[in-house]
Amino acid sequence: MVTDRPIRSTFAWLVVDTFRQARANGILYVLLAISVISIAVCLTVGVSGAESLNIGGDPDDFLPRIDPQVNDTSKLEQSGVVVAGGTLTLGFGAIEVPVARTRSGAVHFLQLLLAGGVADTLGLMLALIWTAGFLPTFLDPRSISVLLAKPAPRWVLLAGKYVGVLLFVLCYAVLFVVGTWLAIGARTGIWTPAYLWAIPLLLLHFSIFFAFSVLLAVATRSTVVCVLGSLVFWVVAWSMNFGRHAFFSATDLAGETLKSPLLAWIVDAGYWILPKPADLGALFYNTLGAGDHFGKLFDAEALAAHGFSMTLSIASSVAFAAVMLIASMRSFGREDY
Amino acid sequence: MDVRLNARAAAVFSKVSKRFRVGLGTRSIVALDEVSLSIAWGEVFGLIGPNRAGKTTLVKCLLSICHPTSGRIMRMECSISDRSTLARVGYVHENPAFPRYLNARQVVEGYGRMTGLPRREVRERAEELLHRVGLADRLNERIDNFSKGMLQRLALAQALVNDPRLLVLDEPAEGMDLPARRLLDDVIEERRSAGHTVILVSHALADVRRLCDRIAVLRGGRVAYMGTVAGLAGQDMQENDDSPLESAVEALYAGAQR
Numbered sequence: 001m002v003t004d005r006p007i008r009s010t011f012a013w014l015v016v017d018t019f020r021q022a023r024a025n026g027i028l029y030v031l032l033a034i035s036v037i038s039i040a041v042c043l044t045v046g047v048s049g050a051e052s053l054n055i056g057g058d059p060d061d062f063l064p065r066i067d068p069q070v071n072d073t074s075k076l077e078q079s080g081v082v083v084a085g086g087t088l089t090l091g092f093g094a095i096e097v098p099v100a101r102t103r104s105g106a107v108h109f110l111q112l113l114l115a116g117g118v119a120d121t122l123g124l125m126l127a128l129i130w131t132a133g134f135l136p137t138f139l140d141p142r143s144i145s146v147l148l149a150k151p152a153p154r155w156v157l158l159a160g161k162y163v164g165v166l167l168f169v170l171c172y173a174v175l176f177v178v179g180t181w182l183a184i185g186a187r188t189g190i191w192t193p194a195y196l197w198a199i200p201l202l203l204l205h206f207s208i209f210f211a212f213s214v215l216l217a218v219a220t221r222s223t224v225v226c227v228l229g230s231l232v233f234w235v236v237a238w239s240m241n242f243g244r245h246a247f248f249s250a251t252d253l254a255g256e257t258l259k260s261p262l263l264a265w266i267v268d269a270g271y272w273i274l275p276k277p278a279d280l281g282a283l284f285y286n287t288l289g290a291g292d293h294f295g296k297l298f299d300a301e302a303l304a305a306h307g308f309s310m311t312l313s314i315a316s317s318v319a320f321a322a323v324m325l326i327a328s329m330r331s332f333g334r335e336d337y
Numbered sequence: 338m339d340v341r342l343n344a345r346a347a348a349v350f351s352k353v354s355k356r357f358r359v360g361l362g363t364r365s366i367v368a369l370d371e372v373s374l375s376i377a378w379g380e381v382f383g384l385i386g387p388n389r390a391g392k393t394t395l396v397k398c399l400l401s402i403c404h405p406t407s408g409r410i411m412r413m414e415c416s417i418s419d420r421s422t423l424a425r426v427g428y429v430h431e432n433p434a435f436p437r438y439l440n441a442r443q444v445v446e447g448y449g450r451m452t453g454l455p456r457r458e459v460r461e462r463a464e465e466l467l468h469r470v471g472l473a474d475r476l477n478e479r480i481d482n483f484s485k486g487m488l489q490r491l492a493l494a495q496a497l498v499n500d501p502r503l504l505v506l507d508e509p510a511e512g513m514d515l516p517a518r519r520l521l522d523d524v525i526e527e528r529r530s531a532g533h534t535v536i537l538v539s540h541a542l543a544d545v546r547r548l549c550d551r552i553a554v555l556r557g558g559r560v561a562y563m564g565t566v567a568g569l570a571g572q573d574m575q576e577n578d579d580s581p582l583e584s585a586v587e588a589l590y591a592g593a594q595r
Contacts, residue, residue, distance in 0.1 A: 006424060006453035013447050017436065024438030142434035146495070149400040149505075150451040151423040336357065336403040 010152035011160045018134065018164025027130035028168075031123060035176040038118055042183035045110065046089040047103040047190070107190045109293050111180070115198035119176050120284060124206055127172065128234070131165045131210065132226035135217035141337045148337060155329040162214055162325065166207055173202045197287045201280070204314075208275045209234055211321035215328045218335070234277060241278040244271035245298040248306040268307070275317040283310060345414055347503050347534035348376040348399055353408030355394050355558075368394040370558040371408065376551075378502075379532040381525055383549035383566075385539060387590045390555040392538045393431060396505050399536075400428055413503055424452045427496030431507040431538070433488050437481035441472050441491055444480065449498035459498060466494040470520060485512035493521065504528055507538040522548065542586060543579050546570075554589050561589045 022028040088097040088106045097106075138144065138161055147157060177198045185191045213230040220226070244267050282297060284290075300308060355369040369391045376382045384392045397403040398410055401417050413422040435444045442463060449459035467476055470490040475483075480491065489512050496504060506525075510518050525548050528535050539545055545552055546566050554562040554569070562569055569589075570582040 003421065003453060006451060009450040009453060013450055017439075017447070020438055020443075021436065024436075137436075140434065142430060142432050143436065145397070145402050145430050146428055146433070146435075146448065146492075147451070148402045149423055149426060149428040150448070151420045151453060152451060153420060334404065337397070 006151040007153070007156050010147075010150065010156050011163075014157065014160025015164040015167060018161060018168055021134055021137075022131075022168050025130065025133070027126070030126060030130070031172045032175075034118065034123060034126075035172065035179055038114060038176060039179040039183050041090060042110075042114075042180045043187060044089075044091045044094075045107075045184055045187045046093060047106050047188045048087050048089070103188065104190050104192070105293075107184055107188050108192060108289065110184065111192060111195045112288060112290050112293060114180050115177065115195060115202075115288060116284065116290070119173065119198060120202050120205065120281075123172065123176065124202060125231075127169050127206060128209055128213070128230050129227050131168070132213045132217075132230050133223040134165060135161055135214060136221050136223045136226055139217060139221045145337050154333045158214065158218070158325075158329055158332055162210070165210060166203065169206050169210075170199070170203050173199045177202075194288055198284070201284050201287060204318075205277065205280050205284075208280075208317050208321040209237075209277075211324040211328075212275075215324045215331075218328045218332045237274045238277045240267075240270045240274050241276040242297070244268065245278070245303055245308070248303060249298060272316055273320070275320045276313050279310065279313040280317065283314065286310075345378075346375045346411070347378050347380070347413060348536065349409075349411040350374050350395070350399070351409040351411075353395070353398060353405045353410055355391070355398060355403060356406045367558050369398070369405070372555075372558070372560055373408075374553055374560060374563055376534060376536060378534055379529060380550045381529050381535045381537060381548050383537050383539060383545040383552035384555065385542070385545055385552060385586065386555035386561075391558040392555050393507055394558075395555070396428075396507060396536060396538060400426065400505060425499060425502040427499065427501030427504040429489070429492045429496045429506045429509045431511070433492035435480055435488075435491070435495075438479060440477045440479055441467055441483075441494075442476045444491060445494050445498050448495045452499040454499055462498050462500075463494070466497055467491075470494045471516065486514055486517060489513050490517050490520075493524065497524065501528075502533045503536070504533065505536045505538075508540070509537070510539070510541060510544060542582050546579060546582055554586065556589060556592075 019028070088110065089095065090097065135158075138157075144157075148154065177196060181192075181195050209230060212233050213226050216222075216226045216229045220229075247264070247267050278297060282300060285294070285296070300310065350372050352371045352373055353369055354367070354371055356365040356367050358365050368389075372391070372395060384395065386392050394403055398405045399412055399417070401412075401420065401423070410417045412419075413425065415422050439447070445463035445467060446459055449463060450456065454462070464476075467473055470493055472487065472490060472494070475487070480488065483491065489509060493506075493509060496506075504525075506521075509521055513521065522544075525535050525537070529550075535548075537545065537549060549566060551563070551565055552569065553560050566582060569585045571585065
């Protein structure tokens with residue numbers, strides 16, 4: 001039996017090695033640059049003008065200043081409706097963005113752009129594309145052979161790399177989210193703790209799709225297949241996820257019963273088997289309270305009648321990742337190098 | 338061939354076969370065909386044979402890098418499923434490659450740590466070995482600038498960091514300069530003196546003649562000859578004269594029976 005020490009040493013070395021690999025191939029600097037630029041932009045943010053509404057003694061009735069009715073200000077004043085409006089500035093006032101509602105709403109909107117647009121879309125895609133090449137490089141027969149002749153079981157090698165990449169993405173997420181949160185808070189005095197939920201959600205999203213990338217790497221040892229395969233798979237999974245919800249919503253809207261139970265079964269099976277990026281996006285949306293600014297992708301309450309449950313959706317996505325990892329480790333364990 | 342298999346040996350192969358599936362799994366290539374041999378403790382054992390004879394596959398099976406299709410292999414008196422024995426094994430790959438973003442020290446220390454050695458011990462050993470293989474002035478240099486010979490020396494240092502009882506060298510002298518080859522000879526002699534075992538896979542018959550106690554000649558995945566070099570080359574073999582050995586090996590490669 002292999003004692004704990006070689007396993008722990010190998011695992012720890014692989015985690016550290018992943019950070020070295022990230023530094024060597026440049027993704028560390030790219031993600032660091034994105035984070036630093038975003039934090040720097042947030043350090044130039046200012047919110048002025050409109051005061052917070054619905055807090056303390058603020059009036060409940062207000063109109064955002066982009067509303068057409070705001071043009072008739074005298075009528076509004078007579079009716080006691082407050083016109084909310086102010087300015088969000090960037091670059092220490094160089095760029096002015098009209099604030100449609102409240103100061104905290106403006107800050108919230110900015111945080112949603114950062115968390116949803118920059119971190120969860122741009123950052124996640126970059127991380128997925130760049131790290132997809134880590135494992136095929138690692139599994140090159142010339143370099144992996146020596147590692148396979150070490151005492152640690154093979155699964156430890158894959159687990160070490162997988163956890164290493166997740167920790168790397170976690171570090172990026174923490175730097176980006178906490179950094180921008182602190183910068184915005186320091187500049188505006190508005191602190192929104194819900195924004196910090198972006199860290200675990202981003203990591204969850206990445207971990208599920210990176211697990212698929214691990215299986216591709218073990219099966220093909222090809223960087224191109226891993227990069228393209230991961231992206232194509234994300235698009236397929238998103239389409240399956242959104243398509244399933246659209247399918248059942250359309251049926252409800254038409255007021256019809258399902259004409260093809262077989263088609264419904266196939267759509268449902270595909271939905272439950274594959275990971276669900278659109279549902280993860282909805283979880284992100286709900287947790288960060290994006291409903292004040294963006295329309296919903298789908299109506300979760302209406303879909304509950306068709307078996308939708310956010311808890312089950314996330315659990316099945318995590319189960320998919322677990323199955324991918326177990327399959328990868330079993331395949332890697334049997335592979336000849 | 339009569340092979341006495343000794344369980345108390347550094348390595349034992351008993352009717353080991355290995356087939357690789359090719360194409361879509363419809364065809365298979367026989368890399369090893371019922372190979373049986375035993376390698377004793379304290380022995381320097383040479384594995385020679387033409388290309389695709391199965392030499393590298395045999396050592397990869399011993400090191401759990403490949404899985405034999407059938408047969409039984411004992412490594413250091415234990416089944417190869419017991420990976421703990423790999424903590425006292427050193428391996429130099431025929432074409433060594435390490436992550437190119439590492440420096441020489443990180444390679445030797447990192448790979449040493451994977452054998453379970455304490456951090457302090459592995460650090461001291463790494464420093465000492467890198468000095469020994471002539472990379473002392475390049476300890477902190479990224480290895481992507483290293484030549485083939487330097488990578489071979491680094492691979493040797495990496496293989497020795499855990500003071501292995503079984504050292505497997507697959508074409509270790511490829512690309513090495515003369516001082517490095519002398520160093521390799523010294524290392525092999527030291528391992529033998531310490532009662533440790535060395536398996537040397539090589540095409541260099543001069544090295545095999547000079548260093549090995551016994552050899553096995555593989556041909557088409559089978560053992561064509563196993564015994565001493567003198568037993569193969571004949572009693573008329575002279576010091577520094579490889580021609581009788583070359584003739585005998587060429588005959589074996591061509592299909593002669595022994």
